[in-house]
Amino acid sequence: MSPNLRIASRFLTARKRAMLMSLSCIVLGVGLFVVTQATTSGFELFFIRTILGTNGAIRIEDKIQDTIRSMAAAGNEGGSNFRIAMRNEGKKYIEGxxxxxxxxxxxxxxxxxxxxxxxxxxxxxxxxxxxxxxxxxxxxxxxxxxxxxxxxxxxxxxxxxxxxxxxxxxxxxxxxxxxxxxxxxxxxxxxxxxxxxxxxxxxxxxxxxxxxxxxxxxxxxxxxxxxxxxxxxxSFLQVNVYDKDRAPQDAAQIEATLQYSAASWQEREKVWLEAFRALTYSSAITVSVFTLIAGLAMFNTLAMIVMEKTKEIAILRSMGYTRRDISRIFLWQAAIVLMLGTVAGWALGAVVTYAISYIPIRIRGILSADTFIVNWSIWHYVAATLISVLMVMAASLIPARRAARLEPGDVIRGTAQ
Amino acid sequence: MSADESSSSGLRPPASGLPSPASGLPSPASVLRTPASDTVALRCANIHRYLGTGEGRVHVLRGVSFEAHRGQVEAVVGPSGCGKSTLLYLLGLLDRQEEGDIWINGRLMSNSSDAERTAARGANIGFVFQFHFLMQEFTSLENVMMPMRKLGRLAESEMHDRATQLLAAVGLGDKTHRLGSQLSGGEQQRVAIARALANAPAIILADEPTGNLDQRNSGIVFDLLTRLAKENGQAVILVTHNPEIANRCDAVRPMRDGVFV
Structure with missing residues (x-):
């Protein structure tokens, strides 16, 4: 164990209650982030599965017939080489x-x-x-x-x-x-x-x-x-594809080569998909408030520890500990709480997600579900971790830098005289 | 000092990495020493220092020059506010003077970077303050090992052995695992002395080390500090208000209004 980490771990005990407050906010922030993302993305993925299972990945509906106007527009743009380009203006659709x-x-x-x-x-x-x-x-x-x-x-x-x-x-x-x-x-x-x-x-x-x-x-x-x-x-052709995410490119290619209008599931269900995306982002932002509070609590706690430990900081500096060491001692404190909080948050998120997946709820309308639908994805945990790291470490930088900037002579003189 | 004396004090030279000057092996500080200043551990010339700003700015040190020799205990005495402690912090590279030069083991440190000054403090200077400044969350042993851990010249077991020896030497061999908060004022100051000696520095700077102790503990702490420093050939500069303590030092330097008188 490095000397800085050793000192940081002991300093943590100096303000146990304040540290526990930061810790619980991180646990809640990470845990609830995971849960909300698991449920919103769970419903979104299930909705997509429903779309693909009912109306298919691509629907080919109407024949496209270029009019004189659209062909002229394409011809002028291409210079002397006449070619038929895909343009919406002046385009005519023949049903079926x-x-x-x-x-x-x-x-x-x-x-x-x-x-x-x-x-x-x-x-x-x-x-x-x-x-x-x-x-x-x-x-x-x-x-x-x-x-x-x-x-x-x-x-x-x-x-x-x-x-x-x-x-x-x-x-x-x-x-x-x-x-x-x-x-x-x-x-x-x-x-x-x-x-x-x-x-x-x-x-x-x-x-x-x-x-x-x-x-x-x-x-x-x-x-x-x-x-x-x-x-x-x-009336139309319903098409299934191997890679659903490539449906828009395939639809565009089909439209260009076969001269039939082709709509991918992403295009057809754009409104619902946007609604799901907005819900995912808004829930992520809402839940991130916990992490923000964790960051503020950490800032407050570390700032108080810096004020309380000025003499110790001065004596460490007198022993040969550099400004960077002092900064690291405080960043380590934040990192320790962050690590403990994140791991506990993961556990909380996983347990609550599992429990929620068994809660009965009858949903009909845009999809059919009898329980909460959750999506287990490592990326929810990664995103929760990144957000908490960003918030907590950013909040810890200021007190850590302040501690590092303390002049040992000033501190000791202030105490000694 | 003989090897027997060293053993009798309870402080043997470390097994490796941090040989005491008394052991006959080169100390970390001696590596930097110039031949011309072989006995001079610390020197300062024409030091000026101002404190405060604006109208409250005070010229605390007015061209102080000074030398500290190995194996010597020098007392700096004077009334409060005469600049004793300010001089000590400057000599310990904890503060920067406006004018003048400071050499540590023959190396000019006046214009050195913060990193160089920090490294020099860790390797060459041990501090003992009036208010012990022990880390209360750490045991006596851990407090003494702290500077060694930073310097990183010894293995963990060697650090442990040396810290144990130092604590035994200051009479706290049975309290190595007591937290700082579980020690009396005198005991804490003895741990602080052991800590100051941990890296076998060439210079010990003590700012009123007995100022916060009763007479009995003052005597114990002073005796310990001077004996261990002399045994190890270290230069001790001691700021004190106590004339009794000052008179027991090798040299006394009275100070008034920022200059030696």
Whole structure:
């Protein structure tokens, strides 16, 4: 043990209560930072999983057709070499996918694409013996859809085999089924384009996203085409990717090469993702107040120790301890409390995070959760540590420098005379 | 001093690293010594020092010159405020003079950097103050080991042995593990003397070391300081108000209004 560390550890005992105050603030600061980050990022990640599991990583919807204006704008910019550049001005979108199979084949050539599913969408009315509501039919090829979503795991009642084998089978969101008082096996009527057809509930799914669970009825593609009277084409293609974080780049590349509008999950859910980010930052800032208090408490404690220990500082200087040694003795004190507080804070954070993950809480709307969702990440602990180090050590610098600047002659003269 | 005397005092030369001058081996201080000033451990010339600012500025030392020799105990006496302690802190490189020069073991320290002065203090100078200034959170042994730990010339076990010997030499061999706060004033001052001797410095500066002690303890502390310093060939400069103590020193330098008279 270095002489400075040895002295620092003994000086710590000089103001036990004040040091305990700093220590507890660090423990609380680090612990609560970890807990809030674990819960906010837990819900955020779960929300992202829900998005990817329902609407996929990329949605390809409309064909882009350049107008004369957009082509002219691109041509002028490029000088004499005429080329078609991607510009939003004057761009025309043609709704839907004309040749879903060709586009699917083209998409499968992208390295990051893991699966593609054609979906035909159309507005209909659903009637049960209880009530009538406006909903949306989603015509899917089940096996393709399972490759681009978590539908398989979202089934809460009934089974997919029944849907696969029965042309009149339908998948209903649980929220919709509850409103219409429909159970698995029950029949209902869909009204579209002046025609009514009867279907049977094969299974109920629940994504947790109200906008989906309330309005989406899955039918087999053939049946949907027949009901919506659209024998060819698709409304959109849902794409799954291997690396979800690369979705924006892939979407841009798809748009540029295939001339179809492609929206990544980050673009589609920007509002919610921003809300989560704001929540993460605001909770981090709020909880960092504890660490700030820890820093102030440490400043106060060290400043008091410096005042009380001026004679000791002078005698240490007379023994050959340098200004840097004196500064280090006080910084070591802060570092010791910081280390103890951080480790205890980690433990507190981990225990509370674990406990919170078992607290029952029913959340429906943008995701489906029955308990608090937490995310275990080493980076939460690293960030908490960095913040507490920054606050506490910054607060300790001033008293440490003040101690180092003390002139031993002045101190001893003041005492001796 | 003979080896027997050294042993009888309870203070043997350290096993390595910090040989006492009395042991016949070169001391850390002697490495810096110039041949011309072989017996002079400390010298100052024409020292001026002002204290305070503005109208309250006082010319405390007015051209003081002084030499301290190895193995000699010199007393600086004078009324309060005459500049005795100020001179001592300047000689101990704890303060800076406005004018004049100071040599420690023949090395000019007047314009040296703070780091050089600090290093010189650690290696060559031992201080004993009126108000003991022990570290109350540390034991006697740890207090004595503190300067040795900073100097870092001895191994931990050697430091421990030397500190134990020094404490035995000042009569506190049975109180090595007592905290500073658990010792009487006289005992604390004896620990401070042991601490001042820890690095076998060439110079001991004592600012009224007996000023806070009763007569019996004053005698014990003074005897110890002078005996150990003489045994080890160290120069002792002692500031005191006590004429009895001053008269027992090798030389007495009366001071008045910032000059020796």
């Amino acid at each position: 996918i004309e040749e879903p199979k060709l586009l699917t084949d083209a998409l499968r050539r992208f390295a990051n694409v893991a699966g593609v599913s054609s979906v035909l969408r159309g507005g209909v009315y659903i009637r049960s013996s209880f009530r009538t509501e406006a909903v949306q039919v989603f015509g899917i090829n089940l096996d393709d859809q399972l490759r681009v979503s978590d539908l398989e795991h979202q089934i809460v009642q009934g089974n997919l085999d029944d849907f696969r084998s029965s042309p009149s089978g339908a998948l209903l969101g649980r929220e919709m089924a509850d409103r219409l008082q429909l159970d698995v096996g029950a029949s209902f009527v869909l009204d579209a384009l002046g025609e009514s057809r009867r279907y049977r509930v094969s299974a109920l799914y629940e994504t947790g996203v109200s906008d989906i669970d309330r309005v989406r009825v899955y039918l087999n593609m053939g049946e949907a085409r027949s009901l919506l009277k659209r024998p060819t084409g698709a």
